[in-house]
Amino acid sequence: MSAATTTTITEQLSNPERETVKIVNDAPIDEQIEELIRNNNQINITRTRHKKIALQPGIDKSGLAILPESTRKRLEDDDIDIAKGYPEVPERNKIPIFVDQAHAIRDYDVPFVDRGKGADPEKKALFGAAKEVINLTKNVGTEIVGLQLEDLTNQQKDELALLIAERVVVFFRDQKLSPTAQHKLGDYYGNIEVHAQTPQVPGLPGTTVIWNDYQVSQGMALNFSNSNLGNWDSTKYLSVGNQGWHTDLVHERQPTGYTHLHLDAIPEVGGDTIWSSGYGAYDKLSDEFKKFLDGKEAVYVSAHQYLDRDDPFGGPKRIERVHPLVRTHPATGWKFLYVNRGMTKRILGVSPVESDLILNYLFDVYEKNADLQVRFKWTNTKQGYGTSAIWDNRVSQHRNVWDHEGAEPRHGTRVTSLAEKPFFDPESKSQRESLGLYLHQWE
Structure with a gap:
């Protein structure tokens, strides 16, 4: 019909x-x-394919019953009104039903200039004010000690953007950071994404609530046995929660750039997050394979699914957009591999079988090379403070480790800044090539 x-x-x-x-x-x-x-x-119109839960629209009173005290204090100190409940689920009239409605939300170009472009490469203002700068691994992840994100100058913010672009993810422990200040920083780094379905901090659209404990209380079947199944085959074993390797919002016309997650309730042990570098994943490839992939495009899909207006009984569909498979970063100028297992559908210009074989190998390169990865333990050193991670979604994949199994509360807020329309510059170089590091020549 x-x-x-x-x-x-x-x-x-x-x-x-x-x-x-x-x-x-x-x-x-x-x-x-x-x-x-x-x-x-x-x-239900708030159920994703992997969570199998129905969230009621509006401010949820039931969330207050399990709200961690450290979270409550942070919200109240910021004058966030939680008297009626927490979190806030978008109203039904704002949630897309059909693919075309979801696709149209940001289907237009928005001006964007990367704050890291043109920043001091030595980062003297940022590093000079820090007590310590710690590289957590050789290739990925840096921790800044002794600075409050809320107090950074614009010059320091620009240098931080360049550092994130270079090191993939940067961490700040012991932060007194309000949701409002976090939102303001996200706005500085790009165009804040306001999700049409995800629970938010009341009165602060674009400040997403990251809280598996709440999702479980609403019926999400997350447990020790199923928490990692999506990492084996995301088409057969649906990812529950955020434990599967992924890159946020790859289906956007202008996908995510700098993303900031602040945890204000942290398990004593467990609940770590892992990041993997797209620069390193690209440099793991042989020169001949790089030449083959350079200039190729792929189809990227949304995590959420919707109905097809022209075939509403044909099953759920996802938003699709085409982007370069290898991108160039506007601030570093380095090439990086832009794929992830759950949301890269197919490579254009090759057969479906060839596409599957190539993509599954590229997914493995990202996921299985430990020298491209950093695993971060969120724990603070000061009682009553939170910890922040700011990463570049363009050049990375990430995943949570749910080993604490909800025994201790874990709650955070995330602000995602959308970046440029993806592009590939054939004159750009890889990270190791630009840094003069050794690249193996295969016989």
Whole structure:
């Protein structure tokens, strides 16, 4: 049946209170479906394919019962009104039903200039003010000691952006950082993404709540046995929570750049996060394989799924966009591999079998090379403070480790800044090539 088909439908839907909803309508079928979904709370539009939960729209009173005290204090100190509940789920009339509605949310170019471009390569303002600068591994991850993110000057913020672009992820422990200040910093680094479905801090759109404990309380079936299945085969074993290797929002017209997660409730042991470098993943490839991949494009898809307006009974669909498979970073000028297992669908210009074989190898390069990765333990050194990680989503994949199994609370807020429209500069160099580091020549 076409979406333009008109018909008359009379149907009764029962809910737990035994009330009924009668629909008599001769509007196009897609309009009838949208009206039915938006006006009936028994039909879920906030369920992702891997969480299998239904979040009720609005501010959730039930979240207060499990809200960690450190989180509550941080929110109240920032004058965030949580009297009615926490977190806030977007209203039903703002959540997309159809693929075209979701696709249209940011389907236009937005000006963007990377704050790291042109910053002092020696980072004298940032490093000079820090007590200590610690590289956690040789290739990925740096910790800055003795600075408060809330107090950084614009020059220091620009140098920090360049450092993140170079080192993939930068960490700050012992932070007194309000959600409002976090949001302001994200706005400085790019165009803040406001997610159409994800729970937010009340009154602060774009400050996403990262809280598996809440999702589990709402019915997400996350446990020791299934928490990593998506890392084996994300098409067969759906990822639960955020334990699968991924890059955020690759389907956007202008995907994510600098992303800032601040944890204000941290397990004593467990709940670490791992990042892997796209610069290093590209440099692991042979020169001949790099030549083959340079200039290729791939199809990238959204994590959330929606209905197809022209085939509403054909099953859920995901947003698709085409981007370069190898990108060039605007601040460093380095090439990087832009793939992730869950949301890179296919390579253009090759057969489906060839695409699957190539992509699965590229996913493995990202995921299985420990010398491209850093695993971070979030723990603070001061009671009542939080810890921040700011990473470059363009040049990385990341995943959470749910080994604490919810025995201790873990809560954070994330602000994601959208960056440039992806591009590939054929004259750009790889990271190791630019730094004059050894590259193996295969016979």
